Amino acid sequence: MKTYVLPLTDPQATLETVGGKGMSLAKMARAAMPVPDGFHVTTEAYRSFVAMNDIQPRILEALKGLDDADLAGPAELETISQTIGTYFSNGTVSPEIARAVIAAYHEGKAVAVRSSATAEDLPGASFAGQQDTYLNICGAEAVLAAIKKCWASLWTARAIAYRARQGISPESVALAVVVQELVFADASGVLFTANPVSGKRDEMMITAAWGLGEALVGGLVTPDTLIVNKANGRVLHRENSKKQVMTVRTEIGTHEQPVPRHQKTAPVLSDSQAADLAKHGAVIEQLYGIPMDIEWTLANGRFAIVQARPVTSLPEPPLIWSRSNPKSMLVRGSFAEFTPDPVSPLFATLAVPIAQVRSQELMNVFLGVKDKDSYLFEVVNGYVYIGFLFTAKKVLQMTLVSITMSKKMLQSGRARWVVVRAKLHEAVKKWQRDLSRLTAPELLAGTREIFDVTAEYYTVGQSGPIGAAPAAEIVF
Structure with missing residues (x-):
């Protein structure tokens, strides 16, 4: 029997079945990290949908003849991507997949629907942001529609070009989807468990902005930046920016709005909150054994971890010429x-x-x-x-x-x-x-x-x- 849906913490949530993002979330959830609850729509569901709608041969035909010139020119790739996107939007989700998703979803609950590719969030690969995420999705029909959009996002122009440059065959990739409870975030940001600028492994860097994370990820807002001592969580340096835009929840999704005047220059995180977040980061880094890039949210004073991936481009740590005895x-x-x-x-x-x-x-x-x-x-x-x-x-x-x-x-x-x-x-x-x-x-x-x-x-x-x-x- 084919498995189209798995609980978030299921031991079968491997890279092959739930993709890189899903595997990482499952690993953290099993380790009792504060990960929002949810479920996986497996790569088996993607492959079943693609096969049922005869999409894979048409994808390979659309990609035939791509060369380096095409990879450098976004117009040609964008045309190919849009063509492939129509195959997914016009495709039909089988009753078996629809029933499995509806059974796992709690009707009426707002969720985040996140893409999770099998060649994503891995050491040595930088696929961050190349597939889509949809926030504040409510209702079974809307969830199924968002899942189809996520499947189609495996074939964005950017993702096609990146995989081609990395030598990843189009036949080898598939996409899972993670459906999670939406955190109505007061603030959100990114935590690096090593300083991505200096390369120092004994420091963490936190970026923080008001609202949901889409404005930050999309580069629409300049976040606060904090450098934190990894050992004790003490804030070593802080830059509070003037935050102009924030992403907020609406009835049918999200949108950007101006940050209220009293919050524009106010620090998003206090020193004690930064220390608490650093503790979560230290545990996650220990869990993976390497420096991590972690997306977080803060709601009602509680942190949630919504994604974690290895840091793929970290400078070598600076040499420190010190003596054990200063004398x-x-x-x-x-x-x-x-x-x-x-x-x-x-x-x-x-x-x-x-x-x-x-x-x-x-x-x-x-x-x-x-x-x-x-x-x-x-x-x-x-x-x-x-x-x-x-x-x-x-x-x-x-x-x-x-x-x-x-x-x-x-x-x-x-x-x-x-x-x-x-x-x-x-x-x-x-x-x-x-x-x-x-x-x-x-x-x-x-x-x-x-x-x-x-x-x-x-x-x-x-x-x-x-x-x-x-x-x-x-x-x-």
Whole structure:
């Protein structure tokens, strides 16, 4: 039996059955996010309608011969789109689909009818706004008519051109529809869970305008813009605009009207409301694991989430060159000189701590520096640095000890080098085997052991034979 309608939270609400928008709404609703209730009209209903009315062959015929010139010229595409649109408007919805929709719809309730394509709202794709949404639809007949319009919007000029450029075959796409309770919004807007301008992942950006979201989405109003700290919801920056237009509900749909004078420059969201919205955004981002572009509404002080999609074009986050200890001085010397390029995360977390331990042992034995914070190894934006605490006391201590201990360090260099050289040879010999036979823990243990003795060999060489060589050149 064919499934034409699914409840909003149904586990069968997959990309193939309910499209990208529907799948996302279902996922959030199942996670107890404040998503308005409703139902899906599945892609099976679309395909059944198209087949019953013999539309698909006529679509392919209309698209035949499209080339790059046509894609660049909107007039030709618009003509094709209008032709395809008539196929849908003249088509008949089967009794089976109509009965399923009427059974799911609560007669007389105002709803939003939203298109949901199978190639929409996905990571790496930017299909936002390419299919239609109809707000404040009342009555079963009006809902069915809006569903047909949504189906036709799969073939707008913009959508045809975008899919062609992305190499998406016209035979592969289908469209589902989401029918949801309409939120009589006092305000609406968009929340980005990463700053889309700077790329900062620890900031969120909120845009907010009065009324329903159509004026904002259509670019008819300049919204308020807020930058919010992701961790605590604190408003870092706010720009309150002069909002001239808002979308409001009418008896048979929506229309734009002037914003009342007292609201034009008034902030749409308070700081506490922005913080509450940011909490919803943080949960949604965690649910998806990536930065999200979220459409929201506010009615009677309560937020509702009406759409969420991955952010598809986000700048790389700015590099922050910071030290773990503000009093330390980081330099690219000593061990860091042997890593001139950025190191891998594995090297940073496995090798660098081992090298630091071996260097600190040397500092302790010969210079009496026991404070681990006095000689640091740090990885900043992939680069290895050596850090020193340059307080007056530390500088004096290091200077005096260096003078008194240098002779001992150089004189013992060869003896220490002979011992550690033997250890290095032994470790290399131990691990010269068929690595394919080793388990992951064994490979990790071998890597640690070899690098540990290599780091020790380096510190001994640096404090003995290598240090003695330039001293000998000075003497002679």
